[in-house]
Amino acid sequence: MRILITGGAGFIASHLTERFVIDGHHVAVLDNLTHGKRNRIPPQADFFQLDLASPEVDKVFRSFRPEVVYHHAAQIDVTASLKQPLDDARTNILGTLALLIHCRNHGVRKIVYASSAAVYGTPIYLPVDELHPIKPLSLYGVSKHSPEHYIEAFAALYGMDYTILRYANVYGPRQDPLGEGGVISIFLDKIANGFPPVIYGDGLQTRDFIYVKDIVAANVAALTNGSKEILNVSCNQATSILVLLNRLESATGAKLTPIYKPARPGDILHSVLNNNAAIKSLGWLPRFSISEGLKDTLSG
Incomplete structure (x- = not known):
């Protein structure tokens, strides 16, 4: 299958690119390398260094002719969304809209969109399922949620299929601490x-x-499943920061003595996503416990 991955040089999508290449698909990556790294893209994948808003993207669609588009390119810094809300909206909202127009114009069969738990805001109940009210606390949450509506509208208007995946807190190799x-x-x-x-x-x-490999597995499953659905992708398990620190001590062998600082305004106290719908619709299950994921991260 011909698969175009936006943001494919980034943390999550580079793992997805590798997986689809291994599975034998013809893969192209569209990334402006603002945060992504060129050396993460397998040599078997076509690469186009472009911004989503560039008119040259139309040429990519004409030449590559993608059947499915995986959309991971985004402005992902919550603080940046507050400081530069116009830039945040240009990338996450207008960038997605530009991409959808190309998908419509060139007969893309399906788009799989990487959304976020940030769309929910402060949970009213736990675990948070897909019917939970949408009340994002950050402008980033707003700009990740808005494209969901555009995707649903394009699907209704132009017959395009989609799966929207709302990620919990993803971690793994290649994640930038900054x-x-x-x-x-x-x-x-x-x-x-x-x-x-x-x-x-x-x-x-x-x-x-x-763990990022569980995220990749959910995306792979969405290639053929999850038609016109919005699905949480999570472990459905709450882990406290103190328990996380304990797991890190076990994984690294280091004795960790944290520094405590006041809670930051706006931080959500508890967050866990219900993943039952994804399990049912995608035929997918998260395989990595936090301990296994940390071990794999350190070895990678």
Whole structure:
């Protein structure tokens, strides 16, 4: 199959690119390399260094003729979305809209969109399922949610199929502790450089950590399943920051003494996503426990 992956030089999508190449698909990557790295793209994949808004993207669609598009290219920094909301919207909302127009114009069969748990905001109940109210706390959450509506509208208007995947807290090899800012990558960077990890609050706050290989498996399943659905991709398991630190000690052999700082305004106390719909619709299951994922991350 001919698969185009936007943001394919980034953390998550580079793993997905590798997987589809291994599976024998003809893969092309579209990435402006603002945050992605060229050396993450397998030589078997075609590569186009372009911004989503570039008119040259039309030529990519004409020449490559993708059947399915995986859309991971995004502005992913929550702080940046607050400081530069117009840039955030240009990339995440207008960039997606431009991509959808190309998909419509060139007969793309399906788009798989990487959305985020950030669309939900502060949970009213746990675990959060797909029927939970959408009340994002950040502008990033707004800009990740808006494309979901555009995708649904394009599907209804032009007969395009889609699957929207709302990710929990993803971690794994290649995650940038400065860019993506996942707490696991930040902690591992601190440990590697001999600095104590910093905990904001009491460390009892919880997150739903999912390993990148489980995210990739869900995306692969969405190639043929999950038609016109919005699905949480998670482990459906809450892990506190203190328990995470304990798992990191076991995985690294380091004795970790964290520095505690006041909780940050706007931080969600507890977050865990219900993944039952994804399990049913995609025929998928997360395979990696937090301990297994950390071990694999360190070996990778």
